[in-house]
Amino acid sequence: MKVRKAVIPAAGLGTRVLPASKAVPKEMLNIVDKPAIQYIVEEAAAAGIEDILIITNRGKGVIEDHFDHSYELEDKLSKNPSKKKIYDDVLYCSNIANIYFVRQKETKGLGHAIMCAKNFVGDEPFAILYGDDVIINNEYPVTKQLVDAYDKTGKGIVGVKEVAREDVPKYCSLDVTPFTEDGKLMSVHQIIEKPKPEQIMSCFSILGRVVAPPQVFDYLAEDLANTPEGEELYFTDTLARLGREDNLLALDFDGIRYDMGNKLGIMKANCEVALAHDEIGEDFKAYIKELAAKL
Numbered sequence: 167m168k169v170r171k172a173v174i175p176a177a178g179l180g181t182r183v184l185p186a187s188k189a190v191p192k193e194m195l196n197i198v199d200k201p202a203i204q205y206i207v208e209e210a211a212a213a214g215i216e217d218i219l220i221i222t223n224r225g226k227g228v229i230e231d232h233f234d235h236s237y238e239l240e241d242k243l244s245k246n247p248s249k250k251k252i253y254d255d256v257l258y259c260s261n262i263a264n265i266y267f268v269r270q271k272e273t274k275g276l277g278h279a280i281m282c283a284k285n286f287v288g289d290e291p292f293a294i295l296y297g298d299d300v301i302i303n304n305e306y307p308v309t310k311q312l313v314d315a316y317d318k319t320g321k322g323i324v325g326v327k328e329v330a331r332e333d334v335p336k337y338c339s340l341d342v343t344p345f346t347e348d349g350k351l352m353s354v355h356q357i358i359e360k361p362k363p364e365q366i367m368s369c370f371s372i373l374g375r376v377v378a379p380p381q382v383f384d385y386l387a388e389d390l391a392n393t394p395e396g397e398e399l400y401f402t403d404t405l406a407r408l409g410r411e412d413n414l415l416a417l418d419f420d421g422i423r424y425d426m427g428n429k430l431g432i433m434k435a436n437c438e439v440a441l442a443h444d445e446i447g448e449d450f451k452a453y454i455k456e457l458a459a460k461l
């Protein structure tokens with residue numbers, strides 16, 4: 167069955183980027199001239215996905231506003247021929263895809279957030295794009311890479327990259343063996359969330375993109391029932407279960423990933439995207455050179 171739907175969990179509290187994320191959701195923090203979540207919605211749409219559910223939370227209503235019409239603004243811009251480009255850009259925000267919203271009423275972890283998508287997804291495979299992970303590959307968007315791998319194999323797919331060994335405990339560690347000859351696609355046997363250094367099985371970590379079969383909702387429901395009060399439900403544990411059933415592959419994707427959930431990630435994203443930007447790229451490069459010469 168084709169992957170037609172995507173879910174973007176964006177209900178987290180963003181404590182690592184406070185106070186910036188106090189009134190502005192971290193998913194709405196800019197990369198040059200677009201909020202992070204717009205890059206993510208565009209990536210899903212570029213994979214041929216038309217229906218996208220964004221999981222939000224209290225105080226995240228501006229995400230809905232961003233993908234809605236802004237009539238006064240559109241009216242003003244449409245009457246000014248010199249603003250044609252910016253008018254098109256503003257109008258485009260409300261036309262990228264069919265975007266739906268649901269609130270995660272309590273911040274109980276990524277697994278719990280994904281559970282909020284159960285009725286939207288129904289009985290079909292779906293893509294998950296974490297709301298604070300922007301991954302850029304304009305030629306072959308990473309969600310499309312995962313969807314293509316799913317189409318070929320019919321197994322759940324997690325997008326992975328090798329991270330520095332000292333960073334693995336911040337993410338998760340995967341026990342993998344090659345599935346294809348080139349090793350880009352791997353069978354996943356086990357996953358440990360936030361491993362201790364001695365538990366690291368490989369430096370491959372899941373970074374922000376998954377294609378999941380619908381049975382994850384059954385697993386999540388069981389895991390949720392067993393999660394002690396006050397503890398978060400990790401999605402990794404559910405994925406690990408798919409792995410143990412020989413139903414999960416990891417794709418070493420091609421793309422540059424920016425973690426918009428931490429301060430350094432936000433600065434790297436802004437610098438690199440600005441350097442490649444049509445309008446300001448050249449001027450920004452000159453500025454960076456000037457700045458670097460002073461360091």
Ligand code: UTP
Binds near residue numbers: 175178181274279
């Ligand atoms: P993170 O763990 O990176 O986000 O979750 P967080 O909880 O906002 O981060 P910190 O540690 O407080 O800074 C990855 C993605 O899952 C979403 C987040 O919004 C983020 O996009 N998420 C996380 C939810 O939707 N609900 C949750 O309960 C937790």
